[in-house]
Amino acid sequence: MPDLNYKKRCTTRRAQTATMRQIIAGFCRTALDDYREAGYPFGKTVDGLLIWFEYGQKTTDN
Numbered sequence: 001m002p003d004l005n006y007k008k009r010c011t012t013r014r015a016q017t018a019t020m021r022q023i024i025a026g027f028c029r030t031a032l033d034d035y036r037e038a039g040y041p042f043g044k045t046v047d048g049l050l051i052w053f054e055y056g057q058k059t060t061d062n
Contacts, residue, residue, distance in 0.1 A: 035049050042048030 031049065031053075035052055038052065040048065042051045
């Protein structure tokens with residue numbers, strides 16, 4: 001049985017980590033802007049934003 005703590009040398013290189021951070025940051029800004037425009041239907045928290053995504057972004061403030 002292989003040792004689960006064995007750290008195999010990784011041959012995969014991370015591609016453009018700084019670029020990925022920029023892409024993710026841009027996505028987060030866009031998502032937060034859209035959530036704000038929807039009227040924060042699940043509250044002004046990240047958890048509320050995630051619930052909004054689960055509902056397909058179709059819920060708006062009532």
